[in-house]
Amino acid sequence: MEKTKPTAVALDDATVAFRLADARVYTAVEKARLSIEHGEFVAIVGPTGCGKSTLLNVAAGLLRPASGKVRIFDQPLTDLNRQAGYLFQADALFPWKTAIDNVAVGLEITGVPRKQALERAQVWLTSVGLGAFGNRYPHMLSGGQRKRVGLAQVLIRDPKILLMDEPFGPLDAQTRQIMGNLLLDLWNADRKAVLFVTHDLEEAIALADRVVIMSAGPSARIIGDWRVPLARPRDISEVRMEKDFHALHREIWSVLKDEVMKGYAQSSQAPAGAA
Ligand SMILES: Nc1ncnc2c1ncn2[C@@H]1O[C@H](COP(=O)(O)OP(=O)(O)OP(=O)(O)O)[C@@H](O)[C@H]1O
Numbered sequence: 114m115e116k117t118k119p120t121a122v123a124l125d126d127a128t129v130a131f132r133l134a135d136a137r138v139y140t141a142v143e144k145a146r147l148s149i150e151h152g153e154f155v156a157i158v159g160p161t162g163c164g165k166s167t168l169l170n171v172a173a174g175l176l177r178p179a180s181g182k183v184r185i186f187d188q189p190l191t192d193l194n195r196q197a198g199y200l201f202q203a204d205a206l207f208p209w210k211t212a213i214d215n216v217a218v219g220l221e222i223t224g225v226p227r228k229q230a231l232e233r234a235q236v237w238l239t240s241v242g243l244g245a246f247g248n249r250y251p252h253m254l255s256g257g258q259r260k261r262v263g264l265a266q267v268l269i270r271d272p273k274i275l276l277m278d279e280p281f282g283p284l285d286a287q288t289r290q291i292m293g294n295l296l297l298d299l300w301n302a303d304r305k306a307v308l309f310v311t312h313d314l315e316e317a318i319a320l321a322d323r324v325v326i327m328s329a330g331p332s333a334r335i336i337g338d339w340r341v342p343l344a345r346p347r348d349i350s351e352v353r354m355e356k357d358f359h360a361l362h363r364e365i366w367s368v369l370k371d372e373v374m375k376g377y378a379q380s381s382q383a384p385a386g387a388a
């Protein structure tokens with residue numbers, strides 16, 4: 114990719130450690146080096162507990178690394194990353210607000226007048242296919258519909274960087290594909306830098322420009338970074354039939370599978386690696 118704009122997110126040897134309740138220190142991620150260019154879609158895949166959410170939290174400015182640097186559009190990150198929108202795995206909608214109010218709230222808190230915020234929210238609800246659902250409360254929506262509202266809620270603020278933590282995790286396979294295609298359509302229209310965490314290697318390859326693999330923790334590292342050679346625009350379900358898709362899947366899985374087994378074994382033990 115030709116570099117005409119500053120790198121959206123750059124982690125430079127970021128090590129992240131947590132102090133445990135018994136005062137020991139647990140190093141979750143060690144010397145993570147990762148960059149996401151403007152307009153680039155990067156997926157992170159790794160075993161459970163390896164530190165994927167931790168890395169997103171670092172990029173969001175919610176967690177500060179013990180050592181190493183974080184730069185956002187070439188500026189050191191010293192506070193919350195206000196250029197980023199964060200879509201969490203769990204639904205983060207206000208249960209007492211309707212869908213349209215949930216989408217509008219992101220603008221209202223920045224001082225946009227309510228009438229204008231509602232107009233923009235209606236446009237975003239329509240673009241995620243929920244134009245007729247604005248007056249429903251979250252409990253009146255399906256899981257997939259709630260994820261669409263969540264996406265509109267983040268995108269309405271027009272973040273330059275999109276951080277997504279297994280956003281489609283709880284959805285069934287078909288709905289995940291529909292959401293994946295919706296995300297790609299929206300992203301195609303206005304290419305933001307995306308950092309997308311998933312357990313699902315197929316989903317990562319189908320969506321991303323690059324797939325980054327993490328080892329099992331403690332002291333998880335980035336152990337692989339592959340460019341996805343599939344043309345865009347893509348259809349998530351069709352792209353999985355392609356030869357290049359299978360070849361890349363095989364190659365990445367040969368690295369990932371051992372880490373996945375280690376990750377599952379470790380996730381049932383007390384934190385090792387604490388010192
Ligand atoms: N606040 C914390 N205090 C102590 N340890 C933590 C804290 N947050 C995360 N950890 C540990 O750091 C490691 C990485 O956690 P993280 O949530 O980033 O994993 P993950 O890769 O997102 O896992 P999953 O795929 O299951 O969501 C885990 O071992 C976790 O137990």
Ligand SMILES: [Mg+2]
Pocket residue numbers: 165166167278
């Ligand atoms: Mg996580």
